[in-house]
Amino acid sequence: MGAAKRMRTNPRQLAAEVLNGLELSDLAESIEIAGPGFLNIRLSPSFLSDQLTDSTLLAETKNPKRVVVDYSSPNLAKEMHVGHLRSTVIGDAVARTLELAGHTVIRQNHIGDWGTAFGRLLAFLDDVGDEAAQDAELSDIEALYVEASQKFESDLAFANRSRSMVLALQAHEPTAIAKWEHFMMLAQQHMSEIYSRLDISLQPQDTRGESAYNSTIAPLISDLQKRDDVLVESEGALCIFMPEFKNKDGDIQPMIVQKSDGGYLYHTTDLAALRYRGETLHADRVLYFTDARQILHFEMLFAASRLANIVEPGVMLEHHPFGKILGNDGKPFRTRSGDNILLRDLIDEAIDRATSLIHEKNPNLDDEQQDEVAHAVAVGAVKYADLSKNRLHDYTFNWDEMLAFDGNTAPYLQYAYARISSIFEKGNIDMGQCSEPPRLDTEVERQLAVHLLRFQEVVEQVVADAKPHYLCSFLYELTVRFMRFYEHCPILSEEPQIRDGRLTLCSRTAATLKTGLDALGIRVLTRM
């Protein structure tokens, strides 16, 4: 119909012409024109069956790219909290999906590990004594920072020590750097623990924080200054003026690269990081996952990098923003006292809730199985609740809905996988050995088969748009179709040919569910 629009003809008439020219008798059972000009092609059972006999779920891309994915990127003056959840979960799912599709993914955890907050923290660690600093637990980070901030407000001498600590860091003064490194080790341990519990694929070597660009900023600014049309001094600060960005007074809004006191801003570090990603990492695409408040920041960053040729023109720069997490009251999701919800507390609560639900639903699991199921269900539920929604919108965090185990939730998909596993276990059959062509005699089998063949296109859509909810919708719909099939078609009790064909359908469904959930960073379970 798009073609009809361009050709300025009647879509139904064009459909008829196309239909006359089509020769699809080897794969289609029937073709008919419907509605305003759709061609409905009903694939023949033999074609579908042939497609499913091959166990390849999807073909890798013919055009592999080097893709830098910048996500999670917490500010580590604070313990990780719910504000870091969406970037971490969505970015990880997209990174995994890109890899699944055959692209080379370079994860970049652009953590906040530099700047004024660290001056406060390190000065505070000095005050509490080296021993206490050495012994500090990961969970102390938040408390230390809160105390340090309070002291910064109330204690002038401490505030001055904090500022001189920042200077000492920037000058790479050895004792200051040693303290900073010790602190960063704690922070990395903290991140690694959270990532591990959440099944996030980020590794310590993916961490490349703001501090990593400290030494490249001065050369960057110097290079920019060689082009007199880019950097302009204004009110003591070095700025890039781009006429498309206006401030509240209608004047051009500058992108400040160097503050009037000589300090650098997030714009500056991001420019240096972008240069590194182009020149050193040789990225074809750079993806950023941050909340929607940073839209303007990234528009300016990308525009400036084009203006100053920070990256090659062919490199695709993409900011993929997301909305807020809201509580049931429609306000930002926080504790009752108004604090950020820490991720370790969120994970603990998810596992507690999942454990009690599992205990109620299936008391026959032993303790070890129960723990495994509880973890997979809890983490899967939290991640899927986020991933299954269009990331551009705010979304409402609701424990009961994400752990309800019915509807479009992770546990529903995991349950389907467990049911399939159970069939193979009961029949003592190897899931990987199914090759009998399914007969697809019933409509529910047909519907399942047709859907399985769409996996490829859905993965490509996620790769193109960085929206994992496309994949969630696909997997949910796949599961619904499988559940119908499961309820309506007996398998193990059937005669061998029908039984084995249906086992092939089960096997392909299980493999697709596992591959798809893997791409989302969610575990499957053989029993639950």
Next chain:
RNA sequence: GCGCCUGUAGCUCAAUGGAUAGAGCAUUGGCCUUCUAAGCCAACGGUUGAAGGUUCGAAUCCUUCCAGGCGUGCCA
């Protein structure tokens, strides 16, 4: 003020300019001596915030308005 985003069933969410706007939850009613009932089947539920416009066709694109959120020079 200007810019960006959002507004879809009671609730949580889908819908690549296409067919009668779809799911789940909730509510109501069915289905377990047979592969896990954490399931399946069915009913109920809509002026897509409002009004115009473009189009063969609009939740989707354009204009105006309403409501909410965010951003808007030295935080990130």
